[in-house]
Amino acid sequence: xxxxxxxxxxxxxxxxxxxxxxxxxxxxxxxxxxxxxxxxxxxxxxxxxxxxxxxxxxxxxxxxxxxxxxxxxxxxxxxxxxxxxxxxxxxxxxxxxxxxxxxxxxxxxxxxxxxxxxxxxxxxxxxxxxxxxxxxxxxxxxxxxxxxxxxxxxxxxxxxxxxxxxxxxxxxxxxxxxxxxxxxxxxxxxxxxxxxxxxxxxxxxxxxxxxxxxxxxxxxxxxxxxxxxxxxxxxxxxxxxxxxx
Amino acid sequence: xxxxxxxxxxxxxxxxxxxxxxxxxxxxxxxxxxxxxxxxxxxxxxxxxxxxxxxxxxxxxxxxxxxxxxxxxxxxxxxxxxxxxxxxxxxxxxxxxxxxxxxxxxxxxxxxxxxxxxxxxxxxxxxxxxxxxxxxxxxxxxxxxxxxxxxxxxxxxxxxxxxxxxxxxxxxxxxxxxxxxxxxxxxxxxxxxxxxxxxxxxxxxxxxxxxxxxxxxxxxxxxxxxxxxxxxxxxxxxxxxxxxxxxxxxxxxxxxxxxxxxxxxxxxxxxxxxxxxxx
Numbered sequence: 001x002x003x004x005x006x007x008x009x010x011x012x013x014x015x016x017x018x019x020x021x022x023x024x025x026x027x028x029x030x031x032x033x034x035x036x037x038x039x040x041x042x043x044x045x046x047x048x049x050x051x052x053x054x055x056x057x058x059x060x061x062x063x064x065x066x067x068x069x070x071x072x073x074x075x076x077x078x079x080x081x082x083x084x085x086x087x088x089x090x091x092x093x094x095x096x097x098x099x100x101x102x103x104x105x106x107x108x109x110x111x112x113x114x115x116x117x118x119x120x121x122x123x124x125x126x127x128x129x130x131x132x133x134x135x136x137x138x139x140x141x142x143x144x145x146x147x148x149x150x151x152x153x154x155x156x157x158x159x160x161x162x163x164x165x166x167x168x169x170x171x172x173x174x175x176x177x178x179x180x181x182x183x184x185x186x187x188x189x190x191x192x193x194x195x196x197x198x199x200x201x202x203x204x205x206x207x208x209x210x211x212x213x214x215x216x217x218x219x220x221x222x223x224x225x226x227x228x229x230x231x232x233x234x235x236x237x238x239x240x241x242x243x244x245x
Numbered sequence: 246x247x248x249x250x251x252x253x254x255x256x257x258x259x260x261x262x263x264x265x266x267x268x269x270x271x272x273x274x275x276x277x278x279x280x281x282x283x284x285x286x287x288x289x290x291x292x293x294x295x296x297x298x299x300x301x302x303x304x305x306x307x308x309x310x311x312x313x314x315x316x317x318x319x320x321x322x323x324x325x326x327x328x329x330x331x332x333x334x335x336x337x338x339x340x341x342x343x344x345x346x347x348x349x350x351x352x353x354x355x356x357x358x359x360x361x362x363x364x365x366x367x368x369x370x371x372x373x374x375x376x377x378x379x380x381x382x383x384x385x386x387x388x389x390x391x392x393x394x395x396x397x398x399x400x401x402x403x404x405x406x407x408x409x410x411x412x413x414x415x416x417x418x419x420x421x422x423x424x425x426x427x428x429x430x431x432x433x434x435x436x437x438x439x440x441x442x443x444x445x446x447x448x449x450x451x452x453x454x455x456x457x458x459x460x461x462x463x464x465x466x467x468x469x470x471x472x473x474x475x476x477x478x479x480x481x482x483x484x485x486x487x488x489x490x491x492x493x494x495x496x497x498x499x500x501x502x503x504x505x506x507x508x509x510x511x512x513x514x515x516x517x518x519x520x521x522x523x524x
Contacts, residue, residue, distance in 0.1 A: 057469065134467075
């Protein structure tokens with residue numbers, strides 16, 4: 001453990017930013033998650049602290065207190081050196097249904113010609129891949145997913161849409177993801193997922209956690225309609241596989 | 246109930262915000278000017294978490310159904326209770342049937358209406374702060390009324406407060422942000438020696454500033470942002486994230502506003518001038 005050199009920086013008076021080497025890397029993400037686990041169990045109470053991981057960084061936010069950075073800087077480095085064998089938080093692979101029907105996949109034909117790939121091949125590549133959740137942000141429940149195959153790398157749209165419907169699955173550059181709410185957006189829309197990514201009625205409003213994995217699988221329009229109703233009445237069970245049992 | 250006869254331009258219920266959900270992408274929300282709000286709740290001897298009305302630019306017209314006590318704060322507006330003019334930071338008793346009307350905005354941008362024991366609107370993820378789509382409503386527009394508890398008798402320890410108001414201030418004290426080191430001498434010169442004006446694009450999510458500094462082409466991995474984070478966009482524009490601001494971002498975070506600076510900026514509107522000062 002503690003394979004990487006970290007930097008600890010002050011971020012205003014209520015937050016501390018811990019950074020790992022500047023790259024997208026599963027092993028970095030893994031250490032960040034273990035560090036969060038260690039801190040929550042041993043050092044920083046979840047009642048007072050928030051832990052926001054994203055790619056190569058972890059931001060620790062203490063809501064009310066003005067932090068004594070000179071105290072925390074060496075402490076955080078020390079704590080990081082202490083983590084050896086911490087039990088991992090359970091991580092899941094979530095399998096999410098997506099209808100790639102052209103009614104939802106507004107840009108499928110457009111990117112098919114841009115990429116020189118048949119629509120069916122795009123769907124196959126997109127749903128075959130397993131994506132890692134490197135961060136959640138931008139909108140409540142919006143996942144930053146890494147792992148888009150090179151063949152699917154396509155620039156974002158030159159003119160963003162003023163309203164992308166909630167559930168839309170987008171593709172842009174090295175990223176793919178689901179718009180959890182109606183929102184303006186510049187990603188190419190290739191399908192729609194009937195399962196809401198964010199629901200305030202649930203105690204945990206977003207079932208996905210940073211470090212989880214996502215796989216999409218194609219469904220028909222009829223299945224989309226069915227799953228949408230099932231999700232609305234709360235009887236849809238999202239398929240998940242435990243990754244680190 | 247507090248009957249809403251007119252809603253005003255943009256009036257919301259806010260408390261100290263939503264904590265513990267930033268890792269799911271949920272902004273903190275909460276009052277924009279926490280300095281003024283804390284005075285309001287203090288006078289009412291309320292818990293600091295009590296929800297108030299945040300009144301932006303033009304105010305509502307409201308009718309009280311039950312007796313209670315109120316305090317006004319923040320921006321200065323001409324406010325009357327049944328035609329009697331009220332002042333900020335004074336405890337007033339209101340009776341069933343009383344009508345509170347907001348008139349002209351005199352100074353500042355966001356006024357606050359505090360009520361004894363706070364507004365009892367729905368708690369969503371631990372907070373009453375309006376933020377769509379976490380809450381169904383994004384303002385009190387189209388809402389018929391707001392719930393609050395009756396209070397017949399309250400003897401405030403202090404009945405009025407002289408507040409060193411944030412309204413006249415324009416210097417924002419800031420800390421160095423995580424990407425402060427990327428700034429060149431030229432950029433630093435502009436950042437701290439010139440005045441900036443608030444752009445038309447200003448709301449609870451973010452305040453954009455009109456004047457630009459040298460552009461910055463550095464690309465970084467998406468990382469956490471906070472209320473008060475000043476981002477530098479690739480075109481050299483400065484964006485100050487406010488209480489409803491997104492929880493992550495990919496632009497360099499060059500400065501971080503102090504809590505007081507957040508309150509000062511929350512009272513500014515399009516065209517108003519501000520200056521940054523390193524703390």
